[in-house]
């Protein structure tokens with residue numbers, strides 16, 4: 001009621017005066033705006049990537065694509081990353097079906113709208129090339145969209161929403177082999193054909209190892225895994241090795257706050273090394289932690305530890321590279337230890353006070 005009462009004066013004024021509201025511009029008549037659109041259409045070439053950070057620019061683009069369809073059909077990546085008001089929510093829900101109809105060749109669609117939209121008005125717009133959706137739409141609302149787009153190969157989704165059961169859990173998503181989601185949904189979404197998986201912790205106390213243990217099957221085709229872990233998640237690597245034995249690329253990102261000297265999963269060196277060995281196709285291991293591997297600056301102790309990680313006398317047959325960012329949250333950003341194997345020999349390299357932009361592999 002409150003929202004519609006707030007809406008009415010705006011709608012009436014706009015209709016009565018036939019003026020179009022465009023933020024940043026005082027008021028333009030429709031013919032003035034049409035002229036401006038025509039000029040934009042003739043002066044700017046169509047682009048494959050379009051990112052919008054406010055609803056007004058999305059409206060302008062929709063009008064441009066309506067006038068000159070090649071501006072819409074050229075788009076293969078469309079991103080809307082925006083905070084919206086209640087008024088804009090209604091505008092957006094009406095706008096999205098028309099907009100997506102004008103951009104039928106999208107391959108990657110990003111919709112991060114705050115607060116999240118819960119009505120997917122565009123669920124049935126055909127997007128025959130769509131492969132990737134990144135969105136914070138609650139899963140129950142997202143369900144019809146995913147069901148209607150069988151070409152989807154990658155899902156990058158956020159919080160499940162208020163539904164008691166994950167809205168995507170009963171959907172057949174076997175064609176989706178790349179999933180990025182939160183720990184609470186992952187056991188219900190994984191299937192035997194998943195090849196890439198990224199799982200973040202949420203604000204519950206669920207441990208990553210508990211979620212992975214709840215997988216209905218082992219993921220033998222999975223080869224790239226990125227997971228958050230809590231410092232006290234002692235069995236994380238063992239559980240990964242049991243449930244996803246074919247991993248080649250593993251990234252472990254510590255999320256929860258813990259004392260620098262608190263025990264980490266690798267404190268049990270025997271269990272850690274055994275789990276690494278069990279990952280018989282592992283090529284690369286990346287770890288980010290607020291803790292330390294040994295006494296800070298004791299390179300000799302660290303060298304010995306790494307030597308155990310890679311198998312001691314019986315070297316791991318596939319492991320080729322390890323990187324550990326220690327004391328990640330320290331003011332000086334800690335240190336990155338890298339170990340790489342060349343011609344059978346392991347060599348170490350240390351970077352003090354690293355700059356994050358130089359080490360995207362830790363994202």
Ligand SMILES: [Zn+2]
Pocket residue numbers: 139159160165166167168185
């Ligand atoms: Zn869910």
